[in-house]
Amino acid sequence: MTRVVALTGNQAAAEAMRQIRPEVCAAYPITPSTQVMETFAQFVADGRVDTELIPVESEHSAMSACVGAAAAGARVMTATSSQGLALMHEVLYVASGLRLPVVMAVATRALSAPINIHGDHSDAMGSRDAGWIQLYAEDAQEVYDTLLQAVRIAEHPQVLLPVMVCFDGFTTSHTIERLVILEDAEARAFVGEYQPAHPLLDLKRPVTYGPLVLPDYYTEIKRQQREAMDHAPGVIREVGKAFGERFGRFYGLLEAFHLQDAEVALLLMGSAAGTVKGVVEGLRQEGIKAGVLRLRAFRPIPAREVAAALAPLKAVAVLDRADSVGSPGGPLFTDLRAALGELPVRPRMVDYVYGLGGRDLLPEDVRRVYSRLVRLAAGEGEDEAVCQYLTVREAPRPLSPVGGA
Amino acid sequence: MAAQKATIAAIRSPSVKELSLHPDLLSGGHRLCAGCAESIIVRQVLLAAQAPVVVINATSCLEVATTIYPYTAWRVPWLHSLFENAAATVSGVEAAWRALQRRGKIPEERIAFIVFAGDGGTYDIGLQSLSGALERGHRFLYVCLNNEAYMNTGIQRSSATPLGAHTTTTPAGEVIPGKLQWRKDLTGIIAAHRIPYVAQTALTPQPLTDLTTKVRRALEADGPSFLNVYSPCNRGWRFEPADTIRISQLAVETCYWPLFEVVEGEWRLTYTPREKKPVAQWLEAQGRFRHLLKPEHRHVMDEIQVWVDREWESLLARTGRAAAKRDEAPPRPAPGHRPERAEPPQTARAAQGEGGAARCPCGASSPGVQWGCLFCGRVCCPRCAYSPEGLTVCARCARDLFGIAEPPALASAERRWISRE
Numbered sequence: 001m002t003r004v005v006a007l008t009g010n011q012a013a014a015e016a017m018r019q020i021r022p023e024v025c026a027a028y029p030i031t032p033s034t035q036v037m038e039t040f041a042q043f044v045a046d047g048r049v050d051t052e053l054i055p056v057e058s059e060h061s062a063m064s065a066c067v068g069a070a071a072a073g074a075r076v077m078t079a080t081s082s083q084g085l086a087l088m089h090e091v092l093y094v095a096s097g098l099r100l101p102v103v104m105a106v107a108t109r110a111l112s113a114p115i116n117i118h119g120d121h122s123d124a125m126g127s128r129d130a131g132w133i134q135l136y137a138e139d140a141q142e143v144y145d146t147l148l149q150a151v152r153i154a155e156h157p158q159v160l161l162p163v164m165v166c167f168d169g170f171t172t173s174h175t176i177e178r179l180v181i182l183e184d185a186e187a188r189a190f191v192g193e194y195q196p197a198h199p200l201l202d203l204k205r206p207v208t209y210g211p212l213v214l215p216d217y218y219t220e221i222k223r224q225q226r227e228a229m230d231h232a233p234g235v236i237r238e239v240g241k242a243f244g245e246r247f248g249r250f251y252g253l254l255e256a257f258h259l260q261d262a263e264v265a266l267l268l269m270g271s272a273a274g275t276v277k278g279v280v281e282g283l284r285q286e287g288i289k290a291g292v293l294r295l296r297a298f299r300p301i302p303a304r305e306v307a308a309a310l311a312p313l314k315a316v317a318v319l320d321r322a323d324s325v326g327s328p329g330g331p332l333f334t335d336l337r338a339a340l341g342e343l344p345v346r347p348r349m350v351d352y353v354y355g356l357g358g359r360d361l362l363p364e365d366v367r368r369v370y371s372r373l374v375r376l377a378a379g380e381g382e383d384e385a386v387c388q389y390l391t392v393r394e395a396p397r398p399l400s401p402v403g404g405a
Numbered sequence: 406m407a408a409q410k411a412t413i414a415a416i417r418s419p420s421v422k423e424l425s426l427h428p429d430l431l432s433g434g435h436r437l438c439a440g441c442a443e444s445i446i447v448r449q450v451l452l453a454a455q456a457p458v459v460v461i462n463a464t465s466c467l468e469v470a471t472t473i474y475p476y477t478a479w480r481v482p483w484l485h486s487l488f489e490n491a492a493a494t495v496s497g498v499e500a501a502w503r504a505l506q507r508r509g510k511i512p513e514e515r516i517a518f519i520v521f522a523g524d525g526g527t528y529d530i531g532l533q534s535l536s537g538a539l540e541r542g543h544r545f546l547y548v549c550l551n552n553e554a555y556m557n558t559g560i561q562r563s564s565a566t567p568l569g570a571h572t573t574t575t576p577a578g579e580v581i582p583g584k585l586q587w588r589k590d591l592t593g594i595i596a597a598h599r600i601p602y603v604a605q606t607a608l609t610p611q612p613l614t615d616l617t618t619k620v621r622r623a624l625e626a627d628g629p630s631f632l633n634v635y636s637p638c639n640r641g642w643r644f645e646p647a648d649t650i651r652i653s654q655l656a657v658e659t660c661y662w663p664l665f666e667v668v669e670g671e672w673r674l675t676y677t678p679r680e681k682k683p684v685a686q687w688l689e690a691q692g693r694f695r696h697l698l699k700p701e702h703r704h705v706m707d708e709i710q711v712w713v714d715r716e717w718e719s720l721l722a723r724t725g726r727a728a729a730k731r732d733e734a735p736p737r738p739a740p741g742h743r744p745e746r747a748e749p750p751q752t753a754r755a756a757q758g759e760g761g762a763a764r765c766p767c768g769a770s771s772p773g774v775q776w777g778c779l780f781c782g783r784v785c786c787p788r789c790a791y792s793p794e795g796l797t798v799c800a801r802c803a804r805d806l807f808g809i810a811e812p813p814a815l816a817s818a819e820r821r822w823i824s825r826e
């Protein structure tokens with residue numbers, strides 16, 4: 001039995017959290033994720049969930065309390081955005097380093113300065129190396145579904161890593177969408193019970209969490225983190241499949257749209273996929289072999305799958321919703337290049353930084369990108385920079401001195 | 406609340422003899438310095454606690470010295486996360502404990518959640534996190550191991566460092582006589598949170614069980630509790646490792662570190678020295694104040710006495726032992742203030758031998774030549790000095806700051822040197 005409801009992405013996240021019933025949530029308000037905790041706090045106030053809610057005095061403390069609670073042996077969730085995620089930065093590494101399966105909803109948002117409350121991926125990209133799994137949802141339904149799956153992924157004994165479920169600030173966090181919600185019992189049965197292996201509160205077996213580790217052992221501990229992350233792709237796929245078998249919506253590491261016979265494609269993450277898919281439908285009617293590859297998992301990056309999916313294509317453009325100033329392109333682009341680097345024959349690859357601070361991505365912008373890809377696919381001379389900003393008040397110009405793809 | 410107040414006040418620590426029968430929950434073999442007060446305090450806290458204990462530790466000397474992987478000195482569950490977040494971390498642990506009990510996932514039993522953090526982690530970088538946790542009312546005991554500086558990183562000033570103290574970021578120099586500010590009244594700030602139990606205590610033979618009694622009381626409080634424990638550090642304060650307890654007692658007898666508690670808002674002295682000793686006795690016992698003995702810096706000693714008197718009188722008033730006086734603060738230096746240049750310049754003078762020659766602890770002397778360490782200003786001859794990039798760093802600072810082994814000539818002179826300070 002399921003229910004069809006109209007919720008924002010934030011409310012969908014709160015609904016998932018209510019059903020997951022974490023023992024502890026510690027959070028601090030920040031636009032655009034505030035509504036997650038507001039909604040959840042109301043659930044607690046109304047007795048609809050018995051979570052211990054800790055309304056802390058900062059995001060640094062929010063993640064610190066999550067670390068304490070998770071080490072204690074509790075299932076723990078939180079939500080944040082932007083400056084909040086930046087303020088947590090130091091603690092994110094503690095959560096992953098201590099192998100604590102915290103799950104966090106991140107309504108992604110631009111970073112100051114200048115201050116801007118709207119969506120882009122700068123905040124999440126800033127923590128991409130923090131040892132967290134990062135999953136990107138396209139819409140409210142995926143926010144809900146992915147949070148339920150995230151708990152199982154994080155707590156999987158072969159993984160034991162924290163997970164961020166990222167979704168676009170405002171576009172997804174604040175848009176009311178139609179979505180399907182599971183019965184509480186079904187959701188709970190899917191998520192299962194958390195069995196912590198070494199809880200701090202096991203008084204009979206005292207553990208020392210977070211010791212000083214010197215050069216003689218530090219490397220091995222970091223290596224174990226990498227191994228855990230190496231297990232993550234298999235587990236993400238397995239959990240996504242189990243979810244699909246039970247509820248009809250299947251998930252993997254990436255989503256391909258019209259990619260089978262495509263010659264040109266866009267690679268992107270998040271809500272922009274909706275706009276891009278619409279454009280592709282149109283292009284297909286015009287006879288253009290356009291496709292889309294949307295990454296669901298950014299950490300771990302499914303490099304092999306991406307390479308396999310894109311190898312046969314002639315030209316690929318990355319849509320990066322964050323810049324990495326000083327690098328050859330946006331963070332997704334540099335990862336794509338690395339992923340495809342081993343291929344004997346590679347498609348042409350270009351990068352567009354888009355949607356910063358909430359700037360809209362319009363269908364005509366997307367069309368512009370595809371028409372460039374078509375030119376590149378036809379082997380026409382490259383007249384533009386490899387990396388550029390899409391929709392900016394200036395003539396396009398190179399973002400970096402790095403040469404053509 | 407009155408009942409609670411009376412109950413708490415009635416609690417007494419068992420005798421030391423009785424406590425000594427309890428198992429030691431912090432094992433030996435850790436790497437804290439010989440004579441460090443921190444391990445003594447921690448062991449006493451753990452001995453006094455009756456409920457099972459879970460420890461949260463902020464980054465500090467205690468944390469790094471007791472858990473060098475793959476070893477641990479802790480026989481109780483122990484968690485370290487970061488430097489400034491111990492209070493937020495314990496909030497999460499305590500909330501998890503409540504939630505897991507409610508769901509029947511762990512047995513219903515009381516646990517004493519105890520935080521150990523340094524003064525840096527408490528007065529400075531962790532103050533926000535602590536204030537938040539106190540305001541939310543989590544049930545835990547926060548123990549500040551107050552050695553009045555950042556010792557783990559090599560003796561830098563904190564807002565607990567007293568006026569005049571030499572630290573590596575407030576070095577005593579020819580112009581500036583150590584730290585220019587008085588310390589922050591953290592215990593008062595914590596008391597202003599109106600939590601059930603706040604106290605200041607120290608390792609004192611007189612009264613012998615002040616610390617353990619306060620631990621018992623704090624753990625009985627229905628809500629957060631806080632102990633500011635005076636924690637002499639022989640490395641940072643420059644005294645003989647054997648003198649830790651003596652220095653503690655002096656701090657108490659001079660009223661530099663009065664022993665008191667605030668139970669449900671009521672301030673009480675837990676010890677009154679029979680005769681209040683001049684603070685100079687305590688200052689003179691520590692190398693970190695050595696430069697204040699110079700005539701041109703003696704006025705700093707007087708200022709310290711003024712601060713101590715003022716705080717003591719205000720404590721007497723708060724505890725109902727004296728009428729409240731108008732609380733006049735001694736002048737404070739404006740930010741960026743530079744004292745007048747002290748005359749004459751002082752680098753090596755204090756260590757000059759009878760003939761007026763600067764004398765290195767190895768015994769070498771050189772009339773007319775002023776050898777001075779860049780960091781501490783002490784005399785050090787070129788043979789003993791470590792000279793990176795043409796700078797002069799005395800052998801002891803080279804050892805402390807850069808981990809450079811000291812020349813053998815000094816090893817025997819070392820003890821003499823310390824006791825001379």
Ligand SMILES: Cc1ncc(C[n+]2csc(CCOP(=O)(O)OP(=O)(O)O)c2C)c(N)n1
Pocket residue numbers: 464465466467488489522523524525526527550552553554555556557558563
């Ligand atoms: C955010 C952050 N800044 C700085 C440090 C470096 N650091 C580690 S311990 C410490 C000083 C600790 O001083 P205190 O809290 O007084 O404890 P003590 O070692 O004196 O007992 C500092 C500055 C850190 N670990 N984290």
Ligand code: SF4
Pocket residue numbers: 436437438440441442443466470552556557637638639640641
């Ligand atoms: S430096 Fe001071 S506080 Fe740190 S272990 Fe040594 S004596 Fe103790």
Ligand SMILES: [Mg+2]
Pocket residue numbers: 523524525550551552553554555556
């Ligand atoms: Mg300290």
